Amino acid sequence: MTFVVPFDGSELAEAALVRAVEFATALEEEVTAVTVVPERNRYAREKGWIEEGESYDIDEVIETLRTQVNDLAPEATFDVERIREFPPEAQIAERIERLVREHDPSLVFLGSENVGRVVTPLTSVGVHVAGDRSYDVYVVRQPHPLAVDAIESHADFYPEDAP
Template sequence: MTLLVPFDGSALAETALKRAAEFGDAFGKTVVVLVVIPDDETYAEERGWTDGGSFDAEAFTETLRTRVEAIAPEATFRVEHARDPEDEPYSSVTMNIVRTVRKVAAEVDADIVFIGSENAGRVSQPLTSVGAPVSADPQYDVHIVRHAK
């Protein structure tokens, strides 16, 4: 059994990682942490991933790797880049991230995806949430973390 945790460094993602690591330890399951890097600097800037300048994906990735190692040292760390698919040139950054998470979930044969999201599962879904579309996939169970504790 594989547990997948999309990780963006937010407090909710950290809580999701902690819960996945606890679950993995308790049941002897593999935890895969997925960082998805968008190709859109505006998206990164809106989330506070820049220092006022341009988005440095490498530095951002290493910062997240350090945080993941501190929380779940046994977890496998994986980085993917979200890109517009050739057959959908007008795709949103959020949907590209969702596609990437779903692709990796299938590749690692995830049984449970642990998502830190304030918006997943609500009736009204903001366009920038990856939680709701990822949680809609019936190929895996989903553990949604709505409160950072």
């Protein structure tokens, strides 16, 4: 069994990764973070990987994401797919879903503010990943820790003012 986390470096992706590690530790499972990095400046700016006007070094972004995963979850594996073409965002979401499925997950931890809402953008990664019925999905909507006694919280990750 593997817990898979689509990871883009955002606050909720970080929280989902930490949450996956907390559950994996309790259940003695493996964790894999997956990332798709397209060669699109606009996409990189939208994800906060680069600032407006900054040059886009894809290898540097991948290494930054790898380091982020390693810092949060040293025991997790990191799998990245670099996309050379410039697909629309819906195709990027489909690539992430395919990469998730390649790891045959038993559970996917998804950091998302909008999965499950009545109106969801069609390009949302969450829509694609959460729609697959071959695995369960744990949606992380808040970056603060769980209130589950059996799960050991990674207190050093969470802000001190978290509930």
